[in-house]
Amino acid sequence: MLTKAFFIGGYVNQELVKGLFVYNNGALYWNAIILQKPQLYGVRAGTKNARGYRKITVRSKSYMEHRLIFLMFHGFFPDVIDHINGIKDDNRIENLRAATVQQNQYNANFKSTSKSKIKGVYWEKSTQKWVARIRIHGKVKTLGRFRDVNLADQCCRLAREQHHGEFACHGGR
Numbered sequence: 663m664l665t666k667a668f669f670i671g672g673y674v675n676q677e678l679v680k681g682l683f684v685y686n687n688g689a690l691y692w693n694a695i696i697l698q699k700p701q702l703y704g705v706r707a708g709t710k711n712a713r714g715y716r717k718i719t720v721r722s723k724s725y726m727e728h729r730l731i732f733l734m735f736h737g738f739f740p741d742v743i744d745h746i747n748g749i750k751d752d753n754r755i756e757n758l759r760a761a762t763v764q765q766n767q768y769n770a771n772f773k774s775t776s777k778s779k780i781k782g783v784y785w786e787k788s789t790q791k792w793v794a795r796i797r798i799h800g801k802v803k804t805l806g807r808f809r810d811v812n813l814a815d816q817c818c819r820l821a822r823e824q825h826h827g828e829f830a831c832h833g834g835r
Contacts, residue, residue, distance in 0.1 A: 674720050676737045679730050682720065683707060688754035690718065690727055690734075714750040728753040732760075742766045748831065761829065764800065768826040772833035778811060781833030782818035794818045798825045 683690040684704075694703030708718035708727055716727035731753050732743050740760035747757055748771055761769070772781035778792070782805075786793045791807040792814040805821055808814040822830040 674723075674725065674730070674733065676733055678720070679734045683730070683734070685731060685734060685755075688731070688752060688757070690730060710751065716751060716753070728758055731755055732758050736760075744769050744829070765826075765829040767797070768822070768829040769831045771831065779833075780811065780815045780818070781831070782822070783811060783814045794821075796821050796825065 682693055684693050685691075690707045692699075692702040692705050692707050694700050694705075708716045711717045717724050718727055718730060719725075720730075726743075728743050728745065729739060732755075733739055735755050742761045742763055742765070744759050744761035744766045745752060745757055746759060746769070748769065749757075772779060776784070778784055782796050783792055783794055785791075786807065789807055791809055792811045793807050794805040794814040794817040795802055796805065796818055797803070803821075805817045806814070808817070819832050822832065
């Protein structure tokens, strides 16, 4: 049985999250037995925000659902939580991992404004070639200029695998 101290204080912790919610396949549902509100039992907690992430309010503070799930399973909040498959509302614990800001950016898809629709490849008008580049440790590194867009793509993929490791994302998802 949870004590009154469980509900006092201005922060959430693993014990509180495990008491307030039931986890099921990447979603949190209210545990109304704890809340003493039977009408909420089994109701999916939170709402989706404009950026596509699910947000839940606990103790008058909003938290992203994936952050609460990570806390529930691992007992801490990392600075950044990366969705491995890049899907913002896929909050299954096996799809979440602690990351740095840089690692999270490595795992991002190509920019929607990209004309090539290939991550790291853009057309350079002055040379009439495709330029391949990646970001390594915060700095942009140009890998080369190519007449063939597929060669530029292949060059980027190899460099991402080498420098970004498990966070390498080639886009196109």
